[in-house]
Amino acid sequence: MSPHPHGTAPADSDSRRMTRPGPDRGVHTVLTINGTRHELTLDPRTTLLDALRERLDLTGSKKGCDRGQCGACTVLVDGRRVNSCLLLAASAAGSEVTTVEGLADGDRLHPVQQAFLDHDAFQCGYCTPGQICSAVGALAELAEGRPSAVTPDVAAEPRWEAAEIRERMSGNLCRCGAYAHIVPAVMAAMDRSAGGAEPAPPAEPSPGVPAQMDGANR
Numbered sequence: 001m002s003p004h005p006h007g008t009a010p011a012d013s014d015s016r017r018m019t020r021p022g023p024d025r026g027v028h029t030v031l032t033i034n035g036t037r038h039e040l041t042l043d044p045r046t047t048l049l050d051a052l053r054e055r056l057d058l059t060g061s062k063k064g065c066d067r068g069q070c071g072a073c074t075v076l077v078d079g080r081r082v083n084s085c086l087l088l089a090a091s092a093a094g095s096e097v098t099t100v101e102g103l104a105d106g107d108r109l110h111p112v113q114q115a116f117l118d119h120d121a122f123q124c125g126y127c128t129p130g131q132i133c134s135a136v137g138a139l140a141e142l143a144e145g146r147p148s149a150v151t152p153d154v155a156a157e158p159r160w161e162a163a164e165i166r167e168r169m170s171g172n173l174c175r176c177g178a179y180a181h182i183v184p185a186v187m188a189a190m191d192r193s194a195g196g197a198e199p200a201p202p203a204e205p206s207p208g209v210p211a212q213m214d215g216a217n218r
C-alpha cells in the first residue's frame with residue numbers, strides 16, 4: 001500500500017529535494033586520468049565513461065551498450081580492466097585511470113597497439129580501444145599468474161596460449177567480427193611480453209597511426 005494514498009507529498013519532501021544532489025549541486029570529484037589530475041563537479045550518478053567522454057573529451061573509450069555487455073568502454077583502473085559504463089566516476093577517485101589515449105609513450109605505440117596495427121586487427125575500429133585496453137589488462141593478469149575459467153589447474157601458472165586469450169577477451173565484442181586478427185595480435189603482444197618472437201611486420205608500410213589506435217575517432 002502506498003504510504004501516501006491520496007497522492008499528497010510528505011511534509012518534508014521540499015527539504016529533501018533541496019539536499020538532493022543535482023547538476024548545480026554536484027559532487028566534487030578528483031580523477032587522475034593518464035597521469036593528469038582533473039577536478040570535476042559531477043552529478044553523483046555520472047559514470048566514469050560519461051565523465052571521460054562528455055566532461056574530459058577523452059572519446060577513445062566507446063559507448064557500445066552502456067550496460068556492461070560489450071566491452072567497448074574498457075579502461076584500466078589501477079591496472080585492472082573495468083567496464084567504465086558500469087563504474088561511477090566518483091568511485092574512481094583516488095585511483096589511476098588509464099584510457100587508450102594514455103597507453104602510447106609519445107609517438108611510440110604501446111606493444112598491444114603496435115600488434116593490432118601489425119596484424120590488421122580492426123575494421124571499423126569502434127571496439128578497438130576497448131579491445132586494446134582489455135588486452136593490456138589480460139596480459140598483466142597472465143603475467144601475474146591469475147587463472148581464468150579455462151586454466152586447467154588453478155594451482156599452476158596459466159599457459160600463454162590462444163585459449164587463454166580467447167577466454168580473457170571474451171567480454172569484448174567486435175561487431176565487425178575481426179576476431180581472426182584480434183587473437184593473433186594479442187598473441188603477438190603476449191609473445192613479446194614473454195620475451196618470445198617479435199610480432200610479424202606489417203604487410204605494407206603504414207601511412208600513419210589510424211585513429212582507431214588511440215581513439216581519435218569519436
Ligand code: FES
Pocket residue numbers: 062063064065066067068069070071072073074083084085086
Ligand atoms: S559500453 Fe560498457 S560494456 Fe558496453
Ligand code: FES
Pocket residue numbers: 121122123124125126127128173174175176177178
Ligand atoms: S572493428 Fe568494428 S566493431 Fe570491432
